Amino acid sequence: MAGNYLKYYHHWGDLPVDSPELISLVAPRPIFIGCGTKDQWADPHGEFLAAVAAGPVYRLLGAKDVGTTTQPAADEELISGDIGFRMHEGGHTDALDFPTFLKFAGKYWK
Numbered sequence: 001m002a003g004n005y006l007k008y009y010h011h012w013g014d015l016p017v018d019s020p021e022l023i024s025l026v027a028p029r030p031i032f033i034g035c036g037t038k039d040q041w042a043d044p045h046g047e048f049l050a051a052v053a054a055g056p057v058y059r060l061l062g063a064k065d066v067g068t069t070t071q072p073a074a075d076e077e078l079i080s081g082d083i084g085f086r087m088h089e090g091g092h093t094d095a096l097d098f099p100t101f102l103k104f105a106g107k108y109w110k
Contacts, residue, residue, distance in 0.1 A: 019046065020053035023083070027054065028063035032084035032104050034097030037074050041092045045071060051083050058082055079104040 008015050023031060033051055035044040048071045055065030064081035072078055074089040077100045084104040088096035 019050035
């Protein structure tokens, strides 16, 4: 993590943006969000809700949202829109989501 981010450790309420706002700041560019069901560093359900909450900004700017408001099961990918999401079964690692990320990125990089 970036050093500037670490100054908010145990002071999360002082962050200048929340997760949906941060994702919205990326719009209309594509973003992929990956997490694990047992990830102690992240909040998988909260990450999905943030992706859904950023949807209106993506649509406003002519991009596609995550495509649903129902959280997918573990290992189910949501990559049809410009917000990609996949929650793997397991802990804090990006290796399990990387093949899905490559498929998602392949829509934009030929």
